[in-house]
Amino acid sequence: MATIKELSLQRKSALTSGHRMCAGCTAPIIVKMITLASPAPVVVGCATGCLEVATTIFPFTAWKSPFIHNAFENAAATISGVETAYLALKKRGKIPARLAGGKEDIKFIAFGGDGGTYDIGFQSLSGAMERGHDMLYVCYDNEAYMNCLSTDSMIMTREGLRKITEVKEGDYVYAFSQETQELVLKECSGVFNNGVKDVYKLETLHHTIKATSNHPFLIVNRCGRGKETKLTWKTLEELKVGDEVIALKNLEGGKSFKFNFKKTKIGDYKVNRLNAINIPEISDPDLMKYLGIYLGDGWTRTEKAEVGFALPEGTDSRRELLQTHSKIFGNSIKVDKSYVYVRSVNLARFIDTLGFGKGARNKTIPSWVFTLPKEEKESFVEGLMLSDGYKCGNSWRYVSASQELLKNLRLLLQTMDTRVGKIHTQTKTKGTHCVYRPLLKDSTYGYVCFSKKTEWNVQKYPSQYKYQNFLIGNKYFATEKITNITLVGKEPTLDLRVEDEHNFIADGIVVHNTGVQRSGATPRGAATTTCPVGTQVIGKIQYRKDLTTIMVAHGIPYVAQASPNNWPDLIRKSEKAFSIKGPKFMNVLMPCNLGWGYLPDQGIEMAKLAVETCYWPLYEVENGKYNVNYIPKEKKPISEFYKTQKRLAHLLKPENKPLLDEIQARVDEAWNGLLKKAESSQVS
Amino acid sequence: MANIKALTGNDAASYAMKQINPDVVAAYPITPQTAIVEKFSEYVSNGEVDTEMILVESEHSAMSACVGSCAAGARTMTATSSQGLALMWEIMYIAAGLRLPIVMTIVNRALSAPLNIHCDHSDTMGARDSGWIHLFCENAQEVYDTVIQAVRIAEHPDVQLPVSINMDGFIISHEVENVEVYDDSRVKNFVGEFKPRVSLLDVNKPVTVGPIDLQDFYFEHRRQEAEGMRNGLGVIKEIEAAFNKEFGRSYGVVEGYRLEDAEVAIVGLGSTMGTLRSIIDEARSAGKKAGFLKIRSFRPIPRDEIIAALKNMKAVAVLDRADALNAVCGPLLMDIRSVLYGNLDVPTVNYIYGLGGRDILTADLNMVIDDLLNIVKTKKIKQELTYLGVRE
Secondary structure, three states: OOOHHHHHHHOOOOEOOOOOOOOOOOHHHHHHHHHHOOOOOEEEEEOOOHHHHHHOEOOOOOEOOOEEEOOOOOHHHHHHHHHHHHHHHHHOOOOOHHHOOHHHOOEEEEEEEHHHHHHOOHHHHHHHHHHOOOOEEEEEEOOOEEOOEEOOOEEEEOOEEEEHHHOOOOOEEEEEOOOOOOEEEEEEEEEEEEEEEEEEEEEEOOOEEEEEOOOEEEEEEOOOOOOOOEEEEEEHHHOOOOOEEEEEOEOOOOOOOEOOOOOOOOOOOOOOOOOOOOOOOEOOHHHHHHHHHHHHHEEEEHHHOEEEEOOOOOOHHHHHHHHHHHHHOOOOOEEOOOOEEEEOHHHHHHHHHOOOOOOHHHOOOOHHHHHOOHHHHHHHHHHHHHHHEEEEOOEEEEEEOOHHHHHHHHHHHHOEOEEEOOOEEEEEOOOOEEOOEEOOOOEEEEEEEEEEOOOOOOOOOHHHHHHHOOOOOOOOEEEEEEEEEEEEEEEEEEEEEEOOOOEEEEOOEEEEOOOEEOOOOOOOOOOEOOEOEOOOOEOOOOOOOOHHHHHHHOOOOEEEEEOOOOHHHHHHHHHHHHHOOOOEEEEEEOOOHHHHOOOHHHHHHHHHHHHHOOOOOOEEEEOOEEEEOOOOOOOOOHHHHHOOOOOOHHHHOHHHHHHHHHHHHHHHHHHHHHHHHHHHHHHO | OOEEEEEOHHHHHHHHHHHHOOOEEEEOOOOOOHHHHHHHHHHHHOOOOOOEEEEOOOHHHHHHHHHHHHHOOOOEEEEEOHHHHHHHHHHHHHHHHOOOOOEEEEEEOOOOOOOOOOOOOHHHHHOOOOOOEEEEOOOHHHHHHHHHHHHHHHHOOOOOOOEEEEEEOOOOOOOOEEEEEOOHHHHHHHHOOOOOOOOOOOOOOOOEEOOEOOOOOHHHHHHHHHHHHHHHHHHHHHHHHHHHHHHOOOOOOEEEEOOOOOOEEEEEOOOHHHHHHHHHHHHHHOOOOEEEEEEOEEEOOOHHHHHHHHOOOOEEEEEEOOOOOOOOOOHHHHHHHHHHOOOOOOOEEEEEEOHHHOOOOHHHHHHHHHHHHHHHHHOOOOOOEEEEOOOO
């Protein structure tokens, strides 16, 4: 085996820094070690997955060796093509002599996650191994697939509507109680950055959300006539247009908001004159109407101590504003033909702190507005309509240049039991007359339409209504049919873990919290979103596929199982693999702090526990001969490994003891079987 | 002295592949393409080629291996049909997106379900928008010539897109024709050496092939791909001219037959155009002023050539050997109509025929001509879409 000096000074690993893998991910460690172990240049192929996506974000790449990514299920086939090309070109003398033979031959490595290897990539792997290509296939096994939401999802929290990136552990979020179908508040027990993933847009009549294909949504499962309609979780890729998801329609109660504003005094920075003004301490409908008008037509210039409104003479909006202004603030206003001005340091600073944004393009509705009582929200919307909104038949239409404002307005209206349409966009050319004045340049505006929902007479036609809307009569939730599901592209994603209910409300739709999806490599009993821990079924029902043994059955020259905690073993195995001509397979355990639920700095510790409990034995099979590389001095019980991870810790509950015992028995059986095979290999 | 061999379409394709002697072939058998793979394997076993052949376990792996091989700088070829093409579909888009000049012969066969092994164009229509250049051939000679040309079209620096050569399953693939083949050395010189843009095997200049693009780059890469497709027309013509100079044959991106003084025209793809030659001649002797327009380059669409060829027509029928199942018409009609719209005001009608290998008879084609002449006379279209040859 190469010495540490050789490894650190003379060899170079194929992966360099600057990639975007999660903090605490053990995949880069494994890749670096394996590529370091090669005495010759390597060419790497990678299946779609964490490793590939986080290391090759165009125009950057973290790979110092030639690298190819093709698709999810064909890393083995792709590398088999590259290896064959090498043979063909070498034969025809097109490869430089230095690489044309002997120890300097290029080494071909294919990396696949357990998804791309155990499941969808299995056929490709099996075919390539059977054909005898001179390549090493490495499976980095983190025992599941991850799922997530796009980072611009808006979450309903106790403190109002928040971007998912602003939600922290310990915050309280609104969730859907699956038992009572009521709105409940639950604690967020973790926020997870899932990296960049393929994101889909799911649209209903009134809501839009972006999520990965494996993110679960709560949908209405109509089981047919005579059978009970149930609510079940289904991943986005299982959903189709027409499925009904659960959406929030009304947020409860709400309290008037207490402002935390301290008035400026004379003598404060740059203040030598103050106009007297009364700043309210708590919100009320009048103030909210005022702020609604402000949001539409107002601006503040704190450096000039000015609050202004673009409200022309003779309009309803100006009249309302002047009335409410004197009622609330009690001081003077300057008016001219098109505008209204208030000169007040305190008012300017007060409004500034409220969070409505600056300038036409980044106006928004701050999260605290979502916590207000219905009456105040309605005044707010009324004020907003007085400014840039207008009535269009039976519904209202609101126009704005700020996409964020429209999005938040839509979500706000959806908590007020109002029917809101999609956000539409239009462009008006320079010179067009628009709301009393001609446009100075081409402008793009968005608008939404909304109207009050009519009450259905539930008593009269109960079963019909129930058929149309499963949650009819529910105070907070309604069902909505999916109208569209489209692939948007790759985006950074996040997810939350929520206690107890394990769901939360993102962009108005009830979604499941993070967990991992089961793969063929997921261990027995593990909690995943596609096989959650419930009262009848506890986690994954099946045992893991023993892929290493399956690869041994292919009769290839070298198969090994390794783990990043024992790096001399991993390096030695890699070196051996590279020295053998023909197909080789290595299964390396890859602890994942995100999916398994442990602290980021514990990755190697996890790997060690897996090995010490004999859950992940370190062994190799060379031409059919078994060799166990590490026998723990003291074999630890499987509970030592399981208890450290959120995905498996439930198995330590007393009521799950029978299952845990079963699992321990299987681990022991496999371990003893392995020892026996090794023994008989020595003898023969 | 011309070297004439009696070859089926499949044999013509594999013979061309033999003379090209690619670096790597990765293929999986499927009726009616099987003979290509089998014949080529014979060449490999007898040492007539020194191609490295990968007998993969599925078409998906075939195209995957082709992508890997081509990215490694090796000239790579393959062949498939129908379900095999459908299975390859995911990777076909990737091959075009990665700008890899892979050359594939598609022996057109109907897509399941229902299961059918006979000819129609639904398989390539499924990969229409994949970014591949699709060339359709009328007979075995054209297949032979086009396979040779395809290598240079794909590898041309202005194109760099994978190319497919399409021939009707069983009709061309399994029927013996006289095919003139050229000397090995002349073909070898014509195709020349593959000069890859990048190679995974150049460890001194490592490249990352197939990275992830976020919203900020994907669009630009697709735009470049579109440009390659646009350049395809000019390049096909350029290679044809060179081929003509060397071997004395060319086909064009479209071929008009007796269109100069025609009143009505039939537009179509594939072997049916061969059948139409004699039918048009017969119609002419009967005084009907008919002609046809054979579309050879289906992707990229030869817009200007189509408009120029049909400019004097009073009625046009488009034959589709596949149904687009859009409740309106077939796929070729969609392309023809969109090309003509705003440029030529001529009534177009659609005939969907031959699905699942249903024979198209001379009587059917004569009826099409008569229908067209009727449209010219009455200035009315009786039926916009006719399913020709089906028992309704």
